[in-house]
Amino acid sequence: MLVLRCTILLICVLHGLGCFAFAQQNVPIVSLSVPDAGQPNGPRNGAVKIGTNGLLLEELPVTITPRGTALQAGSIRISRSAIGNLGRLVIGYTLQYSSATNANLTTNTGFVRFNQAGLSALPNLGTMVRQLPNTPPTNIITTPPLPGPIPVAINGFQGDLSPVFSNRAFNVSSEAQPGTISLDSGVTSAFINFTARHSDQSYCCNPGLQGPRLAILRIFPLPNENPPSFQVQSSADSAFVVLNDPPNVPPVIMNRIPDIYVTRPTSLNPLSGAIDLESPRWRNDNRPGPIFYDDNYDPLTYTIQSSDVTVVNALVSTNNPAVEGRTALLYSVLPGAPAGRAIAISVRADDRRTERLPVSSFTNFTITPLASIPTTVALSNDIQSVIISPNPVSTSIQIHGKAELTGVVTVRLINAAGVEVLAERLTVSEGAAYSRIVDIRHLSAGMYIVEVEEGSHKTARKLLKQ
Secondary structure, eight states, X not given: OHHHHHHHXXXXXXXXXXXXXXXXXXXXXXXXXXXXXXXXXXXXXXXXXXXXXXXXXXXXXXXXXXXXXXXXXXXXXXXEOSOSOOSOEEEEEEEEEEEOTTTTOBOTTSSOBOOGGGOEEOXXXXXXXXXXXXXXXXXXXXXXXXXXXXXXXXXXXXXXXOOEETTEEOOOBOSSSOEEEEEOTTOOEEEEEEEOOBOOOBTTTBOOOOOXXXXXXEEEOOTTOSSOSOEEOTTOSEEEEEEEOOOOOOOEESSOOOOEEEEOOSSSSOEEEEEESSOOOBOTTSOBOSXXXXXXXXXXXXXXXESOTTTEEEEEEEEEGGGTTEEEEEEXXXXXXXXXXXXXXXXXXXXXXXXXXXXXXXEEXXXXXXXXXXXXXXOTTOOTTOEEEOXXXXXXXXXXXXXXXXXXXXXXXXOTTSOEEEEEEEEEOTTOEEEEEEEOTTSOSEEEEEEEEETTEEEXXXXXXX
């Protein structure tokens, strides 16, 4: 009798498993994936698909370099198989958003790989609001133009990636309080759309870097459903969105330092000058004023070398009062310097990024001690009537000339870095003499070029400010 009862029980158990398996075969299978590029809601504007369920986005740098202004975007696709009941389906999910700076995150293997223990949780909304993008001054023209500043709570899921599902914000959800996703009746797939943001860098030396960030989405049947209304496809229960800082680029030469001519010292004291390496001013063509420009706005370090330190010594000086507390190149022409010998000065700028070997940018110029400073730079269309005095000068210069045409005469003063530091316009009549006194006491000592432009004619004079 005991054997019979066991046999009957076994038959019932097997019958039950068979019924359960039959039921499972008639519920939809739900999965997560990332669409391919070119598909609806696929990666766009530079975003990249990683494997089947990974999406890589990068912030857009705030830059004056011509490039597109479209933010990178992509989606995670939630799909169900077209079997069984196609009524409304409610799916449970958790969404973790973390800093992955210490998680050894890699995305170049076809998969998103990371050390779970190295993740550091980030909130749904950031705790600091910034204006993004942080635009240059209002008079600066960028090509194409950047959008206006947008208030964003940075370092949070919503501010960084702005995810949207069914026209609603898609938020971080923990295991303690999981969220739900709904597929309406007859709908077999839907998308959670992600959009990277502008970087929160600001000109000139704030790169606004947070390191890689990682969003991990997991789906599962709701625990109160018995039997569950769907199954989750094996190996497709999770999806990953990686957000990186803007790609790094090396600094580039924006304003080459022109060759410098100085009167060689006749006493035992060296002749010194300062060149502003990081001028915050903008050129007339709306380009940055510093010697080097870094598209990530990284702080730069400099290396200065002289081809002969016994004639001209050069070094980097930070917080230098001669250039309003910025970084300057200081040079000293030493006593006894031979007249007419050009000394080569090499300047290297490095952004010192730690995630790769440093990439540098170089510029070179010469400093030539002379017995006396010539006052004219030969030009094919030189205005011979222009006289600039005194030279050298310490307080103000007088500019005298005779107008060849009726119109406007433009006077510009350009420093040794090639940056315009002063500009004046004079209205003149044909044949009339004109004169202007220009105060230059506020300028630092060194070599300048005075340009006087009248129509298609121009003259240039070297000027030594003591």
